[in-house]
Structure formats: C-alpha cells, structure tokens
Amino acid sequence: MVDKVKAVVRIAGREYTIRAFDTEEYIHRVAIYVNRKMEEITNAQPGLSTAMAAILTAINLGDEVLKLKDEVESLRSQVNELKEAYGKVTVIPGGDSSAPAIYDVSRKGKRQ
Secondary structure, eight states: OOOOEEEEEEETTEEEEEEESSOHHHHHHHHHHHHHHHHHHHHHSTTOOHHHHHHHHHHHHHHHHHHHHHHHHHHHHHHHHHHHHHHTSOOOTTSOTTSOOOOOOOOTTOOO
C-alpha cells in the first residue's frame, strides 16, 4: 500500500498541512495554482474577507473544471467520429489493412 505524502503549503498567507497519495511536487503545484487564483480574486476585489475570497475562488475553479470537462467530452466525441470515419476509408488491396489509403494526385502539367 502506498503511504500518504505530507506537504506544508501556503495559500492566502496561511500554512496548511496537506496529506495525499500524490507526490509532494504535485501537491505544491495544486497549492500554487489555488493561491494564484485566490490572489486574482483578492486583487480584483480587495475588500473581500478571506472566506468570501475562498468561496469565489472555488466557484471560479469549479467553472474552469466544468468547462474543461465539456471540452474533453467534445474532443472525445470528435475522436470517436474520426475513428468511425477511419473505419470507412478504402484500403489499397494488398496494403496494410490498418492504414488508410493514400492517393497521390499530381496536377496536370506539373512534374514532381
């Protein structure tokens, strides 16, 4: 069984001890990202309490995650469409049946 990694991080001026199954480097990357997002919020609205800044940061990060999930789903759909289209490509007889046919169409009057 993998042991939890312990890392001390600083977010919004406070230190937190985080325990996770990820590497210490990854925990620090996440903390730095969250801290930067919180700084963006507090710089845009300096009068916010730490709690309100944390809530707005969470909302912004949630928005970011959901948009990225939608983008991933869209890309997966496009990949599936390409896989289906790939399956319908004519293959040159005797060639590699896993590769699509490649046709060379030269222009009239031009030599390559």
